[in-house]
Amino acid sequence: MNIFVCVSLVPDSTTKVKVSSDNKSIDENGVSYIINPYDEFAVEEAIRLKESKGGEVTVISVGTDKAKEAIKKAFQMGADKGILIKTSSADFDSYFVAKNISDYLKDKDPEIIFFGKQSIDFDGLLIPSMVSELLGIPSVSVVVKLDINDGKITAEREVEGGKEIVEADLPVIIGAQKGINEPRYPNLKSIMAAKSKPIEEIEAASLDSRTVINEMKLPPAKTGGKIFVNGKDDVPELVRLLREEAKVI
């Protein structure tokens, strides 16, 4: 099968965010970057598909040179080749990414395109469904189980309080959610093999983002919490305050 996976590089989830001096982005000093955790589920699902049905897994990332790190992680897990759609800065929106990926894929005959259901930096959940519309192929987001048979997919999609069983024809776009699989840890052999896998670089299209960030700030800090230290003896007073002061019970 002709399988694609789209990945991004994000600050580690343990990052304590500081705003940079431009007041529009985060201060990258001391931040360690990782492949977006949801993208690991996407890569794993792609590799498993290749292992069961044959084919090739191509990884795509949109970003600066740094985004190659995410592609390399996918290589270590077993992806075959990489495409970096290269940008001059990290300042772009979901539409920019979706349009660039769609433009690249439109003549590549993808049979299935995997994404992580969202990135943990901008949390948009927009790109898979935008690519779906731009390419005119179906997409299913937040997928926790996927079966492919005879050119059709059946997916379980997580929604509030349950799951939807969704059907669609190939080619299809899948947004992978935690639970769909257990991503593998690369072994020494696969790490060594990853070093020789090629990354093709192409220039991103010059188009404007539709949404712009005017300002980034930290949420207001909380102060003045009432903390009791006498264990269960303080419970009645706490519950009284929740009722009478906070009015939440």
Add this chain to the structure above:
Amino acid sequence: MSKKILAFIESKDGKFKNSSFEVISEAKIIAEKLGSDFTVLTIGKTDENEIKELAKYGAKKIITVDLDKLNSKSPVQGIKYSPSAFAGVISEAAKKESAQIIMLSATSLGKDLSGRVAIKTDSAVFNDCIAVNVADGKITASRPVYAGKSITEISTDCENILISLRPNVFKPEISDNTQIEITETDPDSLNIEAGDFSSVVKDLIVSDEKLDVAEADRIVSGGRGLRGPENFNLIENLAASIGAATGASRAVVDAGWRPHSEQVGQTGKTVSPSLYIACGISGAIQHLAGMSSSKCIVAVNKDKDAPIFQIADYGIVGDVFEILPEMTEEFKKVVSN
């Protein structure tokens, strides 16, 4: 000419979701600030009395689309609904109403629809917003990024904007309006084609009727301090005493004690309930990111230096195994009064 708004609202089992009232109230406020008006759109089966109730939130005009009629256009039979067809209906309705602003709630469905509708209508997306502002006729919005570790102010030069509102953040406001004009629109008039049913929902599996953490107004979460999955009955009992949903930290989900649908945090769900009770959760930064916008945070932890206490409005330092049963009993007393 000021921009008109189309407000898409959701129903479940014939009743409108609470998030729908939030969307209508906010659409009314934005329309007033823009000096324009708004039309509500709903797809599904809701009875006329339910629809008339929407007037009190300020809705004066609603378009209804019958789900069975819409589904009958699907080439696949026996479907519950199709998210791609919903996106088609919203986009077509916006064009018909000449609405340049589309508002909806950032629920599972809303998130699934936003990207699709944005492409169909050439809109910029302000998604998962916690505030929407209008200054000199221009709309800006606040949206959390990095799971709430920081907040961005966003704007656009696009003519069309799709705005999704984070559930549970905007408060439904009652107005003195009592009149609502209901128009049923036939899907045949909306230019919906077979191709719009590219993905179809064949079935819905409800997970034992439990309240979902993403929608709940009260949440009781448990972490590693509970010591094992067998002790989560303490969390469930406490949650039951105040009608709360149960949540969990990443540590206990990764350990397999709780399902990942309960996970709160940067790689789980971001929540902002009225009340969040964190039990035996130390407060790793990625957990705090997912719940720190809760209106009232209560922490129970044996370690007085746990980071969770720094963002707590109320806290008790002590043993969860003693405190949680006591709190459950106290809640029961208070709630029954």
